[in-house]
């Protein structure tokens with residue numbers, strides 16, 4: 001099965017063009033005030049039109065209330081909602097029903113026991129996203145450029161649909177894919193020259209590294 005690739009935290013035409021040219025299956029827009037990648041929903045709506053029909057537009061939110069989600073969904077008509085906060089199973093079900101959109105629920109992983117938390121969500125979430133726990137002092141629940149022990153996901157192959165995320169970059173993606181064989185991968189800081197500043201050369205390099213790793217895998 002083809003590997004899904006999500007480039008997240010996009011804010012500019014140039015970065016979006018590089019993500020699409022590289023073959024991103026998903027492009028992510030962050031709606032979280034404290035993030036250096038935070039984008040206005042109207043501007044995200046403009047960018048997502050470029051991606052329409054080429055990559056799925058994912059709206060990333062953190063414990064957002066209905067009013068906030070209403071505005072995001074109306075402004076940019078995402079293909080998917082990523083819930084990256086402490087949303088309960090009930091809240092995930094409520095959001096799915098309210099917007100009729102697939103939901104990807106994020107979980108922070110440090111040890112094997114952290115994966116137990118996904119069990120009640122299996123029948124509700126369309127997909128999971130596994131990220132590292134934020135470093136102490138970080139105000140961001142994601143986008144910290146930190147990875148976790150990928151070997152923890154080894155038993156999940158074929159069991160749940162998920163994206164591997166957290167601290168991925170061109171240098172480590174080969175090892176990450178070798179250890180986990182995930183259905184999808186998600187990257188943000190690893191293709192930035194500074195927090196919130198996407199770098200076209202780094203985006204190109206990431207896709208090259210993914211291709212090299214997946215070619216090796218197929219061979």
Ligand SMILES: O=C(O)c1ccccc1N[C@@H]1O[C@H](COP(=O)(O)O)[C@@H](O)[C@H]1O
Nearest residue numbers: 008035142143144145166167187188189
């Ligand atoms: O990127 C952010 O600023 C962000 C803010 C709030 C919630 C989620 C966020 N990002 C998500 O985290 C992953 C991993 O990021 P990184 O590659 O480790 O920098 C990112 O792709 C988003 O899905």
